[in-house]
Amino acid sequence: MKQAVTTLGVSTRGQGLVEVTEPVARWLAGQGIETGLLTVFCRHTSASLVIQENADPDVRTDLERFFKRLVAEEPSLYDHTLEGPDDMPAHIRSALTSVQLSIPVLEGRMALGTWQGIYLFEHRTRPHSRQIVLHLLGE
Amino acid sequence: MKQAVTTLGVSTRGQGLVEVTEPVARWLAGQGIETGLLTVFCRHTSASLVIQENADPDVRTDLERFFKRLVAEEPSLYDHTLEGPDDMPAHIRSALTSVQLSIPVLEGRMALGTWQGIYLFEHRTRPHSRQIVLHLLGE
Amino acid sequence: MKQAVTTLGVSTRGQGLVEVTEPVARWLAGQGIETGLLTVFCRHTSASLVIQENADPDVRTDLERFFKRLVAEEPSLYDHTLEGPDDMPAHIRSALTSVQLSIPVLEGRMALGTWQGIYLFEHRTRPHSRQIVLHLLGE
Numbered sequence: 115m116k117q118a119v120t121t122l123g124v125s126t127r128g129q130g131l132v133e134v135t136e137p138v139a140r141w142l143a144g145q146g147i148e149t150g151l152l153t154v155f156c157r158h159t160s161a162s163l164v165i166q167e168n169a170d171p172d173v174r175t176d177l178e179r180f181f182k183r184l185v186a187e188e189p190s191l192y193d194h195t196l197e198g199p200d201d202m203p204a205h206i207r208s209a210l211t212s213v214q215l216s217i218p219v220l221e222g223r224m225a226l227g228t229w230q231g232i233y234l235f236e237h238r239t240r241p242h243s244r245q246i247v248l249h250l251l252g253e
Numbered sequence: 254m255k256q257a258v259t260t261l262g263v264s265t266r267g268q269g270l271v272e273v274t275e276p277v278a279r280w281l282a283g284q285g286i287e288t289g290l291l292t293v294f295c296r297h298t299s300a301s302l303v304i305q306e307n308a309d310p311d312v313r314t315d316l317e318r319f320f321k322r323l324v325a326e327e328p329s330l331y332d333h334t335l336e337g338p339d340d341m342p343a344h345i346r347s348a349l350t351s352v353q354l355s356i357p358v359l360e361g362r363m364a365l366g367t368w369q370g371i372y373l374f375e376h377r378t379r380p381h382s383r384q385i386v387l388h389l390l391g392e
Numbered sequence: 393m394k395q396a397v398t399t400l401g402v403s404t405r406g407q408g409l410v411e412v413t414e415p416v417a418r419w420l421a422g423q424g425i426e427t428g429l430l431t432v433f434c435r436h437t438s439a440s441l442v443i444q445e446n447a448d449p450d451v452r453t454d455l456e457r458f459f460k461r462l463v464a465e466e467p468s469l470y471d472h473t474l475e476g477p478d479d480m481p482a483h484i485r486s487a488l489t490s491v492q493l494s495i496p497v498l499e500g501r502m503a504l505g506t507w508q509g510i511y512l513f514e515h516r517t518r519p520h521s522r523q524i525v526l527h528l529l530g531e
Contacts (some may be wrong), residue, residue, distance in 0.1 A: 115254045115393045117427050117530065119498060149256055151292055151388055153429055153494050157505030159445045164348045167298045172333035173344055180324070180345050185458070194450035205451055206458050209442045209489055211348055213508075216292050216355050216494050218388035220258060225386045227296030230352075247503045249429055249496035251390065251529065252256065254393045288395050290431055290527055303487045306437045311472035312483055319463070319484050350487055355431050355494050357527035359397060364525045366435030369491075390529065391395065 115253050118145045124244040126236035129182070129200075131166065131174040134246065135231045139224060141248060150219040150252015154232060157245045160204030161236050162211040168231030181207045181237075204237035211235055219252055254392050257284045263383040265375035268321070268339075270305065270313040273385065274370045278363060280387060289358040289391015296384045299343030299376050301350040307370030320346045320376075343376035350374055358391055393531050396423045402522040404514035407460070407478075409444065409452040412524065413509045417502060419526060428497040428530015435523045438482030438515050440489040446509030459485050459515075482515035489513055497530055 120141055126132055134154075142152060156163050167173045185203040189195045192202040215232065218225040226232075234244055259280055265271055273293075281291060295302050306312045324342040328334045331341040354371065357364040365371075373383055398419055404410055412432075420430060434441050445451045463481040467473045470480040493510065496503040504510075512522055 115256075117393075119427060119496060149258060151290075151390060151429075153496060155494075155496050155503060157503065157508065159443065159451075159505070159507055165298065165352050166348060167344055170333050170335075172331075173298075173341065176331045176333050176341050177345060177348060180330075184323075184462075191458075192450075192454045194448050194454050196448075202451065202454050205445055206455060209444060209455060212351055212490055213443050214494055216294075216353055218258060218292060218294050218386045220386070225294060225296065225388075227298070227384070229298055230296065245505070247496045247498070249503075251429060254395075288397060290429075290529060304437065304491050305487060306483055309472050309474075311470075312437075312480065315470045315472050315480050316484060316487060319469075323462075351490055355433075355492055357397060357431060357433050357525045359525070364433060364435065364527075366437070366523070368437055369435065 118250045120248050122246050124234045124246060126242050126244060128239050128241055129236055130178050131233040131235055133231050133233050138232060138248060145250055147219060147250055147252040148222050150250055151216055152219050152224060153216045153249040155247040156213040157247060159208055160238050161234055161244050162208040162213050163215050164211050164233050164235050165230050166233055167229045169229055200239040207237045257389045259387050261385050263373045263385060265381050265383060267378050267380055268375055269317050270372040270374055272370050272372050277371060277387060284389055286358060286389055286391040287361050289389055290355055291358050291363060292355045292388040294386040295352040296386060298347055300383050301347040301352050301374045302354050303350050303372050303374050304369050305372055306368050308368055339378040346376040396528045398526050400524050400526060402512045402524060404520050404522060406517050406519055407514055408456050409511040409513055411509050411511050416510060416526060423528055425497060425528055425530040426500050428528055429494055430497050430502060431494045431527040433525040434491040435525060437486055439522050440486040440491050440513045441493050442489050442511050442513050443508050444511055445507050447507055478517040485515040
């Protein structure tokens with residue numbers, strides 16, 4: 115049984131989903147692990163991780179619009195407004211999704227379904243540099 | 254330390270929660286692991302996993318109704334409508350819950366609380382055949 | 393590779409976030425693990441776990457208020473009402489967040505971002521004694 119860890123940087127262009135499946139899969143492929151568990155961890159409180167459909171791009175924009183409607187960027191609703199009208203909604207959207215995903219590894223690859231892609235979900239309006247930690251355990 | 258992996262098929266009857274605690278526990282019991290970590294992973298983007306109360310069945314129907322209200326099946330709200338009015342809401346409900354659960358294993362059993370059951374949450378209107386991957390690590 | 397497991401008790405004072413980063417970090421520090429994976433698991437269906445900003449306390453109260461608005465304590469909406477008007481909303485809020493977090497361990501510490509704290513999110517109105525299970529794997 116062995117472990118491997120790395121940190122990936124992800125540049126975002128403001129609110130929206132950034133696919134990270136490919137860089138995660140590429141790192142995994144270099145580790146020589148056939149069977150194991152891969153954990154992806156987002157080190158932020160205003161961005162998160164989701165697994166979503168990787169086919170029709172409309173799915174991503176519909177998802178983004180849903181979260182904008184559900185968690186309004188309306189400062190009168192919040193006390194925490196010093197970091198901008200999008201900051202508290204970003205924290206809430208992060209809590210409604212997740213900052214962590216653990217994915218079984220089979221035959222050297224993530225056991226994702228055919229239509230599943232891994233996305234970093236940026237919840238802030240402005241572009242950010244985000245960090246995700248990858249942890250792999252297996253043999 | 255050893256690993257075990259399997260895939261379970263879950264038949265759903267349309268929207269709603271299908272308990273999978275029993276088949277997961279049965280598979281775990283056959284692995285001879287006393288202490289470890291069990292990961293359940295749903296290979297879909299329109300079904301997800303939740304841990305919920307396993308006593309009063311009303312909890313499940315209330316939960317289903319809440320998610321139907323929260324994420325309306327109203328095509329005018331979405332661009333991604335080709336796969337039916339329930340498809341985009343299914344993706345959103347999946348993002349609001351989770352496709353992955355990791356549960357510690359103690360004394361050969363999942364460390365679930367007394368009232369916790371594991372459920373596959375089908376978000377599509379029609380019955381589907383779903384797959385969940387189980388990954389176990391421990392000794 | 394080795395494992396360690398423990399259970400932590402967390403006393404809540406009714407609805408709201410209780411930070412558990414410190415007791416979790418203290419337990420981890422005593423295990424002698426440099427690199428690994430730490431899983432936190434909440435054994436309840438009316439409390440959950442979130443990672444949130446650990447700086448401005450307004451973030452926590454805003455988050456609590458958001459979930460109170462989103463999941464109304466209005467018995468006419470639910471069938472499961474016998475355990476009080478806050479019980480079914482508590483189950484739903486738990487499903488919207490998560491009962492489990494897995495966090496990579498690097499250099500003997502959780503790989504949390506600067507502003508990330510781990511919180512138990514109590515969803516019931518009255519104080520409760522909650523249990524979280526910690527599972528650590530690494531070397």
